[in-house]
Amino acid sequence: MDLQKHITDATTEIFETMIMLDINAGDPIVEKINNFKRSVSGVIGLAGSCKGMLAIHLPDKVAMSITGSFLGMDVTEVNDDVTDAIGELANMVAGNIKMILDEKGNNVTVSIPSCVHGDEYTLDTVSDSKRVVIPFNIESGQFLVELQIKN
Amino acid sequence: MKTDLQQNIIDATQNVFDTMLMLPITSGEPLADKVYQFKDSVSGMLGFSGDIQGMLTIHCPQKVAFAITEQLLGMSVASVDEDVKDTIGEMANMILGGIKDAFLHQGTDINLAIPTVMAGRSYQVKGVDYASWTTVPFCLNDGEFLVELKLKTLK
Amino acid sequence: MGKRILIIDDSSTMRKIVSRSLRQAGLDFDEILEAADGQEALDLLEKEKVDLILSDINMPNMDGMEFLRQKKENDSIKDIPVVMITTEGGADIIGEAKSLGAAGSIKKPFKPETINEVLSDLI
Numbered sequence: 001m002d003l004q005k006h007i008t009d010a011t012t013e014i015f016e017t018m019i020m021l022d023i024n025a026g027d028p029i030v031e032k033i034n035n036f037k038r039s040v041s042g043v044i045g046l047a048g049s050c051k052g053m054l055a056i057h058l059p060d061k062v063a064m065s066i067t068g069s070f071l072g073m074d075v076t077e078v079n080d081d082v083t084d085a086i087g088e089l090a091n092m093v094a095g096n097i098k099m100i101l102d103e104k105g106n107n108v109t110v111s112i113p114s115c116v117h118g119d120e121y122t123l124d125t126v127s128d129s130k131r132v133v134i135p136f137n138i139e140s141g142q143f144l145v146e147l148q149i150k151n
Numbered sequence: 152m153k154t155d156l157q158q159n160i161i162d163a164t165q166n167v168f169d170t171m172l173m174l175p176i177t178s179g180e181p182l183a184d185k186v187y188q189f190k191d192s193v194s195g196m197l198g199f200s201g202d203i204q205g206m207l208t209i210h211c212p213q214k215v216a217f218a219i220t221e222q223l224l225g226m227s228v229a230s231v232d233e234d235v236k237d238t239i240g241e242m243a244n245m246i247l248g249g250i251k252d253a254f255l256h257q258g259t260d261i262n263l264a265i266p267t268v269m270a271g272r273s274y275q276v277k278g279v280d281y282a283s284w285t286t287v288p289f290c291l292n293d294g295e296f297l298v299e300l301k302l303k304t305l306k
Numbered sequence: 307m308g309k310r311i312l313i314i315d316d317s318s319t320m321r322k323i324v325s326r327s328l329r330q331a332g333l334d335f336d337e338i339l340e341a342a343d344g345q346e347a348l349d350l351l352e353k354e355k356v357d358l359i360l361s362d363i364n365m366p367n368m369d370g371m372e373f374l375r376q377k378k379e380n381d382s383i384k385d386i387p388v389v390m391i392t393t394e395g396g397a398d399i400i401g402e403a404k405s406l407g408a409a410g411s412i413k414k415p416f417k418p419e420t421i422n423e424v425l426s427d428l429i
Contacts (some may be wrong), residue, residue, distance in 0.1 A: 051264055116276050116277075119272070127266075127366070233319070234319050237319030244393050248414065249415075
């Protein structure tokens, strides 16, 4: 399972089509990153023949700028519009990943997303699953897409 | 799907506490207003999908998370470490497993994803507006915790 | 040498929880060994003698079902009783485990008495 490619393709497609922002994928981040400051994290579960979870971690600034592009308006604080937009972003990326996994013979369904926001929080998955974290660069900064698949 | 979500949550949570934890808890009335701001807390989230999509979240103040972990592991806990996070994640897993059984009796089949655990001094957890939510508070000696079930409402 | 139980689960916390439950159940055993997935368990079983195995189903690298399949093909370990520990265990999953040689299953959450009921005849 080439999780790096799945994540890169799924995320890039959303940004090129729906959000229309220039985006560049970086190399997978190997160190464990689970501590986030002044950030927003959209989290969604994957279930069925593959169990897993997808999370998108963005600094507040980047979350606001993506929301602004999504909604076509200026966003100056992390409000409900931002958490809804980031939840929706996680939903769309997971949806793309689901399609890629299904094309390879799996049967995956996605849950509903939740969005976490705080000055400082940790976010961990409990299981020892295969985990890939890809950084993406857009004009307003960098965000991470993390995919964990258990089997 | 006709089901009493409040009762499903209470039964599943009670079962975990009666069997593996052997800690007495009492359930309260479902919350009328959403709670999404948490301080010095640990929250375990677990998504599910299948016949219906949703997410189960358990929100515990640190003290309660420690008490549950100590009870399950039989050792004392001083900080929100891997054992505490794994325990809260496992609680979400077991409670949702019980809810899955209740749903199955109604002919609704769901599959569980993998749990994620958040912790911090101050954080918010928000859902989406196309989901219905039911949040039940539970009390034990060391405090109160919340079990929240969000379901994608059929349009 | 006293009886030894192997716990297979990818969560180290879950292994501690199951260990504790085994002790609380008052079963007759001396030592608990641990493995994080099916492959680690197979590697451990090449060197260590074990009297009973408790295994999770959903694990990365090699899950519980694949572990059962491979164990069945190995003459030196195929007769060690395995009890599956499940969260989502529907009748079909448990049926599949039994057809692969599992001696039984325990659904989480479980009471110490349940552990006793299912395991005391096997150890």
